[in-house]
Structure formats: structure tokens, C-alpha cells
Amino acid sequence: MSIIYLDEIPDVKTYHELRTAVEWCVFCKEQSEKALKNSFFCVVAKDGDQTVAMGRAVGDGMYYTIVDVMVKPQYQGQKIGSTIINRLVELINVGIPEGGRTSIQLIAALGKEGFYVKQGFKVLPNENSGPALRKVIYT
Ligand SMILES: CC(C)(COP(=O)(O)OP(=O)(O)OC[C@H]1O[C@@H](n2cnc3c(N)ncnc32)[C@H](O)[C@@H]1OP(=O)(O)O)[C@@H](O)C(=O)NCCC(=O)NCCS
Numbered sequence: 001m002s003i004i005y006l007d008e009i010p011d012v013k014t015y016h017e018l019r020t021a022v023e024w025c026v027f028c029k030e031q032s033e034k035a036l037k038n039s040f041f042c043v044v045a046k047d048g049d050q051t052v053a054m055g056r057a058v059g060d061g062m063y064y065t066i067v068d069v070m071v072k073p074q075y076q077g078q079k080i081g082s083t084i085i086n087r088l089v090e091l092i093n094v095g096i097p098e099g100g101r102t103s104i105q106l107i108a109a110l111g112k113e114g115f116y117v118k119q120g121f122k123v124l125p126n127e128n129s130g131p132a133l134r135k136v137i138y139t
Helices: 012-021 029-037 080-094 113-118
Strands: 003-006 041-047 050-059 063-071 103-105
Touching: 003 080, 012 029, 012 050, 012 063, 041 080, 050 080, 063 080, 080 113
Parallel strands: 063 103
Antiparallel strands: 003 041, 041 050, 050 063
């Protein structure tokens, strides 16, 4: 099996297929389309013409949030997720000016924090920061 990685945004159907494959809820088409379009960076992994994984970053050049990191179950445990994270971090790094500073935030799914720690992320709270907070709004 040969996996290729592309810096591209998947279409909504593919995005929804990935979310369903990892048993996440699916956002409505309108919201999904807008969100995907607003990605700052997006990386997909393909096996032939099938998209088997993705991850994306939203942000403003100083702060980024990594979201939608999903590897189809039958492709997990093959370094695809970590390759996607490393590519997103690399893309973010390239844009940082000399003397600049950028931070990358994310909320790990339950039990997945160890995966991100292996990619160099630090669990909060730590010696410099309090815990992460989140408000989810339903309409
Ligand atoms: C979490 C997920 C993205 C990991 O992707 P993956 O391709 O299976 O992971 P990789 O093969 O790249 O793993 C890289 C390393 O992280 C480790 N790792 C993977 N999942 C882990 C977990 N839940 N806890 C601790 N370590 C983990 C691997 O053992 C591997 O370690 P190694 O480098 O020492 O061999 C994938 O399992 C997935 O899509 N899960 C469902 C959706 C999800 O929860 N996404 C995360 C959202 S925050």
C-alpha cells in the first residue's frame, strides 16, 4: 500500500465519510463547506483515489488550532496520523517570520492525548498555562 499526502481540502462528501468512519457527528453541508473553505492548511492522505485520512489547521498566523485529524480505522497505526500532524506543523512553521512566535492548540479526543504528546504537544495545564477551556454552542 502506498499512501500519498497532498496539501488539499477534501470535498464535503469525503469529509463527511471520514467523520462517519471515526464515529464523529456530521455537521450540516452548509457549515461543513464554509469551515473547510476557511482552513488555513489542510492535508489529506490518499490510497489510490480514496481519501483515507485528513487533518487541518485553522488560524491567523499567530495562533492555530488543529482540528479534524481523522484516519479511517483500517488505516490507523501506520503513521498516517503522525505524518499529517508533522506536515501541518511544517506548513505552519514556514510562515513564521524571524523573531516571531506561534502557538498551535488542539483539543484531543478522549484517550488520544498520548498521540499528540508523541508529536511534541504538551498537555495542559502545565508550568506555564492553566487548563484549556471550551464552550460548545448548539442551535
Ligand atoms: C488518533 C489518530 C489520528 C492516530 O492516527 P494513526 O495514524 O493511527 O497514528 P500513528 O500511527 O501516526 O501513531 C503515531 C504514534 O502515536 C501513537 N498513538 C496512536 N494513538 C495513540 C493513542 N490514542 N494514545 C497514545 N499513543 C497513540 C502510536 O502508537 C505511534 O507511536 P510510535 O511513534 O511510538 O510508534 C487515529 O487513531 C484516529 O483517526 N482516531 C479516530 C479519530 C480521532 O480520535 N482523532 C483524534 C482527534 S483529537
